[in-house]
Amino acid sequence: MNPETFQKLDRVIHEAGRMAIMSLLAANAEMSFTEIRDTLNMTDGNLAMHIRALQQAGYVGVTKSFQDKRPRTTCSLTSSGRKAFEKYIETLAEIVRQSQG
Amino acid sequence: MALCYKASMKPDQAEQNLQVIRTLMERSTLYRRALGPIMFVTGLLGALAALIGFYSRLSFVPYWIGVSIIILVVAFVLVRRQALTDREPVWSPPTKRVAQALLPALLSGALLTYVCLGEGLQEPRLFVVGWMMLYGCALHAAGFFAPQGIRRLGWLFIVGAIACACISIPPNVTMGLSFGGFHLAYGIYLFATKKP
Numbered sequence: 001m002n003p004e005t006f007q008k009l010d011r012v013i014h015e016a017g018r019m020a021i022m023s024l025l026a027a028n029a030e031m032s033f034t035e036i037r038d039t040l041n042m043t044d045g046n047l048a049m050h051i052r053a054l055q056q057a058g059y060v061g062v063t064k065s066f067q068d069k070r071p072r073t074t075c076s077l078t079s080s081g082r083k084a085f086e087k088y089i090e091t092l093a094e095i096v097r098q099s100q101g
Numbered sequence: 102m103a104l105c106y107k108a109s110m111k112p113d114q115a116e117q118n119l120q121v122i123r124t125l126m127e128r129s130t131l132y133r134r135a136l137g138p139i140m141f142v143t144g145l146l147g148a149l150a151a152l153i154g155f156y157s158r159l160s161f162v163p164y165w166i167g168v169s170i171i172i173l174v175v176a177f178v179l180v181r182r183q184a185l186t187d188r189e190p191v192w193s194p195p196t197k198r199v200a201q202a203l204l205p206a207l208l209s210g211a212l213l214t215y216v217c218l219g220e221g222l223q224e225p226r227l228f229v230v231g232w233m234m235l236y237g238c239a240l241h242a243a244g245f246f247a248p249q250g251i252r253r254l255g256w257l258f259i260v261g262a263i264a265c266a267c268i269s270i271p272p273n274v275t276m277g278l279s280f281g282g283f284h285l286a287y288g289i290y291l292f293a294t295k296k297p
Binding site for chain 1: 112113115116118119121122125126127128129130187188189190193194
């Protein structure tokens, strides 16, 4: 197996929590903070920490707004986030292919 | 650090990660909002309406059209209430997908009812079979964007419609058993299996 393939794995995404968040955002145009938290059974603090890391990497965009006078935080993938996630999946698939043949 | 990182990734782990990603992407697009309360309240109202219909002399078709409108409004209120509680838009992508899947069969049912009434057809059994069949199709279509139980519920309505076409049961009893009983049973199942 080519060890260089492992090096291609994006370290920001390659963490269980962040990978899960990226998966949800890849399937939905945008998701609210509570929606992500409830789907992944994460605590507010844990989710906020991961979102911040993804935001700093430029993978996730965060929008704060008000709905019915209540604050609402929505997250979505940026174009570079989508590209990075696609590349991450390609790398995983490559690792699987290499291990099989 | 880089070496530890490299060593921590095994091929079977890569496969597991891909599976997790696939599952999460599928699960996140499913409609779940207020499903339990909707099923429970729909079942309760359906059973109650069947009981009233059975003991009263109300005209069958207009009566059940009225009941279905009330139930639709109640279901929408429940969806809206949960959306507001969760600080989410009412028309979220999963809600839109489910609504789009439900619409063709439900509209066909409404149109057929209108045409049949226009033609002077008043046989309640005919309407019950048609409604159950098309409602089952609507649920089955929506089931592709909702938990799997919805598709099974759809099949239950379709099989129920076939049974209803073969066996003679008072129409209000059939409505109570299907639109009341099936929904109520599924609502109770959802509450019983709900994760804390």
